[in-house]
Amino acid sequence: MTPIKRRDVLRISGGVAVSLTLLPKSAWADEPAMRKSIRDMFGDKPIQDGRVTLTIPTLSENGYSVSMNVEVESPMTENDYVTKLAIFSERNPIPLIAAYHFTPASGRARIASNIRLGGTQNVHAIAQMSDGSLWRASAKTFVTLAACVVL
Amino acid sequence: MIRAFGIIGIALLAGCSEKPVDEAAFGIAPENIRSGYEFLTAETQALQNDDFANPGLLWVQTGQGLFQDGGCAACHNDPGTEFRSVASTFPALDPQSGKLINLEGRINLCRTRHQSLPELPYESDDLLALTTFVKSRARGGTIDYQITDALQPHFAAGQNYFYSKRGQFNLSCNQCHDENAGAKMRGDTVSQGHINGFPAYRNDWQTLGSSHRRFEACDIAVRADPPALGSQTYLDLEVYLTARGNGLTSESPAIRR
Amino acid sequence: MRNIRLSVPDNAKSGDVIELKAMIRHDMESGYRVNIQGQTIARNILTFFECRFDDNVIFSADFHPGVSANPLLKFHMRAQKSGTLTFEWTEQTGQIFTKTAALAVLE
Numbered sequence: 001m002t003p004i005k006r007r008d009v010l011r012i013s014g015g016v017a018v019s020l021t022l023l024p025k026s027a028w029a030d031e032p033a034m035r036k037s038i039r040d041m042f043g044d045k046p047i048q049d050g051r052v053t054l055t056i057p058t059l060s061e062n063g064y065s066v067s068m069n070v071e072v073e074s075p076m077t078e079n080d081y082v083t084k085l086a087i088f089s090e091r092n093p094i095p096l097i098a099a100y101h102f103t104p105a106s107g108r109a110r111i112a113s114n115i116r117l118g119g120t121q122n123v124h125a126i127a128q129m130s131d132g133s134l135w136r137a138s139a140k141t142f143v144t145l146a147a148c149v150v151l
Numbered sequence: 152m153i154r155a156f157g158i159i160g161i162a163l164l165a166g167c168s169e170k171p172v173d174e175a176a177f178g179i180a181p182e183n184i185r186s187g188y189e190f191l192t193a194e195t196q197a198l199q200n201d202d203f204a205n206p207g208l209l210w211v212q213t214g215q216g217l218f219q220d221g222g223c224a225a226c227h228n229d230p231g232t233e234f235r236s237v238a239s240t241f242p243a244l245d246p247q248s249g250k251l252i253n254l255e256g257r258i259n260l261c262r263t264r265h266q267s268l269p270e271l272p273y274e275s276d277d278l279l280a281l282t283t284f285v286k287s288r289a290r291g292g293t294i295d296y297q298i299t300d301a302l303q304p305h306f307a308a309g310q311n312y313f314y315s316k317r318g319q320f321n322l323s324c325n326q327c328h329d330e331n332a333g334a335k336m337r338g339d340t341v342s343q344g345h346i347n348g349f350p351a352y353r354n355d356w357q358t359l360g361s362s363h364r365r366f367e368a369c370d371i372a373v374r375a376d377p378p379a380l381g382s383q384t385y386l387d388l389e390v391y392l393t394a395r396g397n398g399l400t401s402e403s404p405a406i407r408r
Numbered sequence: 409m410r411n412i413r414l415s416v417p418d419n420a421k422s423g424d425v426i427e428l429k430a431m432i433r434h435d436m437e438s439g440y441r442v443n444i445q446g447q448t449i450a451r452n453i454l455t456f457f458e459c460r461f462d463d464n465v466i467f468s469a470d471f472h473p474g475v476s477a478n479p480l481l482k483f484h485m486r487a488q489k490s491g492t493l494t495f496e497w498t499e500q501t502g503q504i505f506t507k508t509a510a511l512a513v514l515e
Contacts, residue, residue: 061408093473105485108484111481114480146337146339147339
């Protein structure tokens, strides 16, 4: 077997670094399953940061019930409103947790709910506006490991 | 979705010292008594305090329906005030049989004696709902549970269970909940093991359960063979733990991890 | 019938954006848990929620196994006039659970 030379390692890692920088801006969705789930819902449209506020606890003591608040900035009029808000998990077996559909009659694009998270991770909220534009927010929560879990 | 994790942390506590049973009735000084609520994160506390979002209120609502439609209201006209002290009166001795009964047992006695109905099985949905509804009327009140001479043998038996080592981990209740309350075990903070929030909605269960179900979970966690829910052993333990929590606020239906 | 809890403000004025709250008793069995015999517990979740004012949809939601047991939802609507609010959950089995509430709006 030919030993790998230091020079080869550098060359390979250099290649990796270059390919990473060439990735499109949506590289924040590192997890392939989640990325596919987002693409299935929203296609390849660019997703911009902002207009969405996602609030989850920094520390979740039980992954079965994590309180979540999401609000999207929008006038919520007939001509300009939030049509859809979807929540994605990086580590759950099914990345899509829930999708909420608003109407101008909603008045305010804000929801509160409880979700399950299978471990410490980033959670992503993506909102689609009536003009088709996509906006997102992410938040990280540490899901602690319980001491005495008995099924 | 979420894997069940073992109990690595508990084994580390197994070498701790034992407290002699006769030394003191309780291992925590009255001024240091703290509800399980104080060991929760702010978000879990907020869920308990939210008079809509607290899922335990689903059982209160079901129980209220059973109470009104099931004939209970024929004798108990004013559930708002009549049950206000219920968290300080059970477990109690049934004057007729002399047997120790908790609130679940009292509800079943009502059914068999006054309604010619069969007993509801322990931890059944209807019994949990009725118990939680009645207990919820005592929510916010201070627990003041007196150990009468007649209750003393049950108190002593419960205390003995609390201080007895058991299971493959060879742990007694006091080793975690007196001596190591406040310490970290993996991501959890060990609580003092009070039952003032029960029946409580536990996120681990994703449902509501009785204090006896909580005892069973502890017994299984130390790899012991648990007695049955509603058994004399757990009733005696409930006597001891209710008295141990004197001064706490009744929180049922509380939220617990 | 499933236990459902609703919260609708009782003193809304026309034009107010009001908060509605809904919770239903449901295990939201994820399909990833195993029982004590080691067998997988079959998935059984609510998949859809809809809130209508009279016949108009105000808000709806698709649920997946990542939604907690006994799902809670807080959302909003613009109150215009008095009418009936219908809260409706659909289980994956096709079973539908519904509860209605009156909305009284001060003109």
